[in-house]
Amino acid sequence: MNGKSILLFLAELNQHNNREWFAENKEKYQHALADFEQMVNYLIVHIAEFDKEIAGLQAKDCTFRIYRDIRFSHDKSPYKNHFGAYISSKGGRKSQRAGYYIHMELGYCMLSGGIYCPQPEVLKALRQAVYDNIEEFKGIVENLTFAKTFVIGETDKLKTVPRGFPKDFPDAEYLKQKHYTVAHMVSDDFFASDDSMEKAVEVFKRMQPLNKFLNYTVDEVLD
Numbered sequence: 001m002n003g004k005s006i007l008l009f010l011a012e013l014n015q016h017n018n019r020e021w022f023a024e025n026k027e028k029y030q031h032a033l034a035d036f037e038q039m040v041n042y043l044i045v046h047i048a049e050f051d052k053e054i055a056g057l058q059a060k061d062c063t064f065r066i067y068r069d070i071r072f073s074h075d076k077s078p079y080k081n082h083f084g085a086y087i088s089s090k091g092g093r094k095s096q097r098a099g100y101y102i103h104m105e106l107g108y109c110m111l112s113g114g115i116y117c118p119q120p121e122v123l124k125a126l127r128q129a130v131y132d133n134i135e136e137f138k139g140i141v142e143n144l145t146f147a148k149t150f151v152i153g154e155t156d157k158l159k160t161v162p163r164g165f166p167k168d169f170p171d172a173e174y175l176k177q178k179h180y181t182v183a184h185m186v187s188d189d190f191f192a193s194d195d196s197m198e199k200a201v202e203v204f205k206r207m208q209p210l211n212k213f214l215n216y217t218v219d220e221v222l223d
Contacts, residue, residue, distance in 0.1 A: 001039060003104055003191035006032045006083055010106050017077040029066070032083070037063060039197055040085045040102065046201040047100060051208050053089035053215075054100075061092030081105055096122065096222060098180070098214040100204045109188055111200055113207045114181035115214050122221050127162060127175050129217040134171050140209045141174075141182075149206050150182035180214055182207065 009032035012025070022029065037059035044062070048055035062085040070076050086092065088099025098115040118126060130137045141152060158176040161167050165175050184203050190196055 001042060001197055002194050003035065003039060003196065005035045006104055007106065007188055007192060008032075010081060010083070010104070013079060014081055014106065017079055017081070019078055022079060033063075033066075036083045036085070036104070040087065042197045043085075043100070043102065043200060043204070044087055046197075047087060047204055050205050051211070054087060057087060057089070057092055059085065062087050064093055082108070097218050098211040100207065100211070102200065104191055106188055108185075109191060110183050110185045111203045112181060112183035113204065114179070114210060115218065116179045116181050118179070118218075122218055123178070125217050125221045126180055126214060127165070127177075129213075130174050130180075131165055131169070133213075134174070137174065137213060138171065140213055146206055146210075149203060150184050153177055153179050153181050153183075180210075182210060 009028050012028070013022075016022075016025075040059035040062055044054055044057045044059070064080075064084045064086070066080050066083070068075075068078055068080055070078065082103055082105035084101065084103045086095070086099055086101050088095035088097050090097055096115075096119065098113065100113045101111070101116075103110045103112065115122075115126070140146060141150075156178050157173075158178065160176070161169060161172045162175055165172070169175065190199070193199075
């Protein structure tokens with residue numbers, strides 16, 4: 001199982017991102033989508049072995065549409081230049097819980113996860129949870145294997161410590177986050193190999209402790 005057909009389709013789509021070409025090559029898209037969903041279903045089954053909350057999801061619940069909403073965008077390209085799926089309990093791609101994300105885009109492939117763009121009340125609670133349990137949180141994200149595998153969001157964060165927290169908190173950078181996400185960047189060739197999904201499962205397994213930490217708070221706020 002590999003993503004060669006997906007990478008080939010994306011290479012062509014990058015050159016011909018218009019409705020006419022897409023209509024003429026709909027069969028190529030459907031083949032690439034079927035291969036992608038096969039990969040996602042594999043991930044669901046094997047992630048559920050260490051994160052039982054994932055069990056029962058299906059690829060169609062997790063895979064994002066390729067069609068772009070161009071109503072308010074300067075870029076009028078009708079199709080996304082990537083395939084993506086968010087594997088998370090309680091809604092798949094629509095879930096507000098932390099989960100596992102696979103992204104295939106030429107030159108920008110990655111395996112990531114955590115929680116992206118949480119609701120304001122959830123973000124506030126997550127910061128409080130990190131503050132109150134900083135040693136537990138650091139034990140996860142500063143673990144040697146975790147730190148070698150993932151990069152924590154470094155760009156989209158506050159410039160100062162959020163209101164309500166002491167300015168001199170020694171681990172204030174963890175409170176400035178707008179998203180509690182991590183990413184593991186991979187080459188395009190990663191997805192072209194036959195054992196790519198097995199390797200992806202191992203990456204996501206290292207991520208699970210962070211998702212568990214985050215979801216404890218998410219569930220307290222949203223349930």
